[in-house]
Amino acid sequence: MRAATLAALALLAAPLASQTPPATTPAETPLQRDARMQWWRDAHFGLFVHWGLYSGLAGTWDGKVVGTKGGMEWIQHYVKADTASYAKAALPMFRPSAGFAVQWAKLAKAAGCQYVVFTTKHHDGFALHDSKVTDFDAGSVLERDLVAEITAALRAEGLKVGFYHSVIDWHHDQYEYARSQQLPHPRRDDAYPEGSRDHGKYLDHLFAQVGELLVHQPDIVWWDYSSIDFQGDAAWRATELMQKVRQRLPAAIMNNRLYRSREAGWASMGTDGYLPQLDPRFGDFITPEQHVPPNGMPGVDWETCMTMNTTWGYSDHDTAWKPAKELLHNLIDITAKGGNFLLNIGPRGDGSVPTESIAALQTIGAWMQQNGEAILGTRPAFADLPFGRSTRKPLSPNRAKLYLHVFEKPTDGRLVLPAADYVDGTCRLLASGAALPVSKDAAAGGAAVVQLPASLVVDLPVVIAIEHGLPLPAGK
Ligand code: GLC
Secondary structure, X not given: OOHHHHHHHHHHHOOOOOOOOOOOOOOXXXXXXXXXXXXXXXXXXXXXXXXXXXXXXXXXXOOEEOOOOXXXXXXXXXXXXXXXXXXXXXXXXXXXXXXXXXXXXXHHHXXXXXXXXXXXXXXXXXXXXXXXXXXXXXXXXXOOOHHHHXXXXXXXXXXXXXXXXXXXXXXXXXXXXXXXXXXXXXXXXXXXXXXXXXXXHHHHHHHHHHHHHHOOOOOEEEEEOXXXXXXXXXXXOHHHHHHHHHHHOOOOEEXXXXXXXXXXXXXXXXXXXXXXXXXXXXXXXXXXXXXXXXXXXXXXXXXXXEOOXXXXXXXXXXXXXXXXXXXXXXXXXXXHOOOEEEEEEOXXXXXXXXXXXXXXXXXXXXXXXXXXXXXXXXXXXXXOEOOEEEEEEEEEOOEEEEEEEEXXXXXXXXEEXXXXXXXXXXXXXXXXXXXXXXXXXXXXXXXXEEEOOOOOOOOOOEEEEEEEOOOOOOOO
């Protein structure tokens, strides 16, 4: 039995203090926590997948375009439909093909992603697994367990598996939406049709479904989401929910979205209101949405999630695709700031992936094929450089590699480093292995300067790798 399992069992047996919230993490030392987080910190690149009943509706309701921008996984909310009419329209359009999951897994793998987080249930409440506690699930309506299919396909490609799970639930007849003015609900303006509701019964449903999902042993549980006025223990019995996961899966990594408090790293209800602090009781990492914190979040684990156009779930009407080059710059920028990039695809109702998303992932994948070592397993080196970004990786206790990611070639071709050294080792173009001159330059105050070849054209970022014997800058 592993030490972490023992610790989790010990926690189970220990009487819980009545006032202070019990720690949701097993009694971990910083070193144990580092070990648990290591694969995730090394990965830097994951694929997010938003896929469910809304995917087949594709941003259209009753023949009308619901919107050309924003998250069409919220379509039920936008059109204020109850579950019966939503399901009636959406179910016939949700027809997963036989091999969809294998396509996703191969796409993610070829792009250089190390993990995939997919929606096991979004706010509409439709469960993608075969659930015993509801008929609003893939098992009942398709006689398939889509979570099992996706998980198997991802594992076959050696990818880590993350379960997005919405605690907000628009379908459950006991979910007390009136307790929050800030969380979305399609019928928020209406009184409960049943007269009254018992949120505890919804929580029993939530706990039961999470239990069913844990059988698949996800590496990540990605909760979504809470508001200042409805969060934590009051809204989701969050301490207990996280404990349930940790007891079953001591190595699992979870985000902080069962909470919306300052201790959990949230500054506001805005998607850009984050604080660089996170008490591990509230989760392992912070989730900036649709943006990169300008200075990263030193000392805290974080992951930027981002769409390729403006919607998470598939829409026929959103054509605002970000160029692949911008997405690649984001991956490098985030890695150089010590975070992870969770880049989203929104497959259609049959599970097929939009060609624009495939093309962008292929561009990133081709770059990763040549330059992946400058991303995977790296940590931040210098703050933003005028010409691009930098990452670092130890080679041995006293040698390391510095990676310079050149976004823009300086007109004189000189990359001036903010340090005088880095001239004792080899300096190469990572993709070709071609050696480059690096020297201490008196004109640059003795700084190390790499001279790029005049013929080198920089379109997608070009990586220079310098082996050196300097102690590494501090970082996690
Ligand atoms: C928000 C949205 C949701 C999306 C998520 C991704 O919480 O409600 O639709 O799944 O962000 O981060």
